[in-house]
């Protein structure tokens with residue numbers, strides 16, 4: 087069984103930043119679904135490159151079969167990890183049902199870390215991220231936020247109903263956010 091923590095929140099809420107620190111200090115392996123899709127987009131011979139880029143630019147969600155296979159392959163390649171931080175997934179109903187179908191019997195879902203942050207702050211962070219992402223522009227960000235509000239937030243609400251969401255306010259200095267996140271992990275791993 088793989089231990090899994092889903093890390094969700096609006097675009098630019100700091101998921102990648104916090105996951106990198108958790109990976110460094112707590113032995114979880116960080117799997118950003120977005121990073122895996124970007125790597126697949128760049129992979130020579132990939133049949134999905136154009137499809138992935140279309141979704142990324144449009145802020146829409148790639149079919150789950152593609153994303154879930156990338157995530158499972160990355161888990162298989164890191165079997166010795168304490169657990170996995172699945173960053174930016176599941177993002178919609180299709181993601182959730184596809185994940186349950188493919189991974190249902192293979193994972194222990196520990197909790198959902200929800201980094202909450204006002205959208206205007208998040209957009210400003212993305213516009214100043216400086217990583218050259220093709221979706222860090224005003225037009226794509228508008229669509230990404232819309233997708234988050236309409237499709238991803240309801241997934242967080244579903245997990246909330248099952249008592250699985252741990253919310254941390256990420257509109258604060260990174261060190262403060264990280265401190266609270268560590269407490270969430272400590273509490274979960276004491277059980």
Ligand SMILES: Nc1ncnc2c1ncn2[C@@H]1O[C@H](COP(=O)(O)OP(=O)(O)OP(=O)(O)O)[C@@H](O)[C@H]1O
Nearest residue numbers: 096097098099100101102103211215256258259260
């Ligand atoms: N608490 C914070 N305060 C200020 N800036 C932050 C904070 N957390 C992250 N950032 C910065 O905001 C930008 C976005 O952070 P990050 O890439 O971690 O977000 P993300 O949630 O992974 O975004 P996306 O969903 O678009 O991948 C980065 O430039 C990062 O350095």
Ligand SMILES: O=c1ccn([C@@H]2O[C@H](COP(=O)(O)O)[C@@H](O)[C@H]2O)c(=O)[nH]1
Nearest residue numbers: 119120141142145146147148153174175
């Ligand atoms: O599960 C996923 C994760 C991501 N996408 C697509 O990638 C971009 C960028 O994702 P980030 O998490 O911001 O790196 C996202 O807008 C989607 O288009 C996806 O389809 N499924």
Ligand SMILES: [Mg+2]
Nearest residue numbers: 101102118120
């Ligand atoms: Mg990210």
